[in-house]
Amino acid sequence: MTERRDRFTGDASILYHTAVRTPLSTKQAERMFYENMTNIAEAREQRAEMLADPDVPLLAAYEAELDRVAASFKRRLRRIAGEEYAEVAMAYHRGERDDRIGRLTAYYMEGLWRIQERTTITDMLFFPLILRYPDSFTVNVRFASGYKTTESVIYESPEHSSEELDDEHAETYYNESQYSQREAAAYVRETAQLIREEFPDPDETPFEDRKYGGIVSAGGRRESAFSSMLTSVEPDPERFDEPVSEPVLVDAGREAERTEQTLLPECEIIL
Structure with missing residues (x-):
């Protein structure tokens, strides 16, 4: 048995210019979507709190958020393909199946694999786009070359620096790094609130005020x-002509193209 059969090793082509469209045809579906987005907001708030604490290594804050994002992907995978989702994804990549479940599972599995690998890789940007429409939502999982967008805040991690500094310069660098982390923490906390505004509680928000949203x-x-970067995105109200009854892969959409052109003018989406 080859290594590819033993462990998922990734195939970014499934992600390229593609998104998953999931129906929001019931109150339960809306509730699940809202709870998932709330979890993402809470993950950012947790990272903000950890970034602001000088006793917490930056990587710990970074990984804590990624762990919660990965957990969200795993929940989605289990709902689509059950507990054996990894085998379903590998079967798709081996060419043993090419059905809707196989394609969806491979899509989310590729995203999960790259998220889990990302803490060991530099110059690979996680660049997801999530959009809410009246009857559905889309998740566009993207990874790009580079490490920042045109609107990103930058902060330093002394434990990742390879520079040899004397005591005086090392102390200055450490203090400046802590300041950059506190500034980033304020930004991350603020943008977590933006998620809550774009995807409000369906039990408390009229449909007209929640049928469109995006980040x-x-x-x-x-x-x-x-x-780090997060901003709102206005969904295209003309994007979909027909309702959807089950999760399916769709083209990434004009919103994806627009955010790539605006935020990543010098980067490329990884294929």
């Missing part, structure tokens, strides 16, 4: 420099 975020690093 794009980005996070990456280059050696000791880490980056």
Whole structure:
């Protein structure tokens, strides 16, 4: 048995210019979507709290958020394919199946694999786009070359620096790094609230006020420099002509193209 059969090793082509569209046709589906987005907001708030604490290593804050994002991917995978989701994804990549479940599972599995690998890689930007429409939502999982967008905040991690500094300069660098982390923490906390505003509680918000919403975020690093970005995105109301009854893969959409052109003018989406 080859290594590819033993362990998922990734195939980014499934992600390229593609998104998952999931129906929001019931109150339960809306509730699940809201709870998932709330979990993402809480993960950012946790990272903000850890970033602001000088006794917490930056990587610990970074990984804590990624762990919660990965947990969200795993929940989605179990709902689509059950507990054996990894085998379903590998069967798709081996060419043993090419059905809707196989394609969806491979899509989310590729995203999960790259998220889990990302803490060991520099110059790879996680760049997801999540959009809410009246009857569905889309998740566009993207990874790009580089480590920042045009709107990213940058903060330093002394434990990732390879520079040899004397005591005086080392202390200055450490203090400046702590300041950059506190500034980033304030930004991360503020943008967590933006998620809550874009995807409000369906039990408390009229349909007209919640039927459209969207965010794009980005996070990456280059050696000791880490980056973070999150901003709102206005969904295209003309994107879908027909309702959807089950999760399916769709084209990434004009919103994806627009955010790439605006935020990543010097980067490329990884294929």
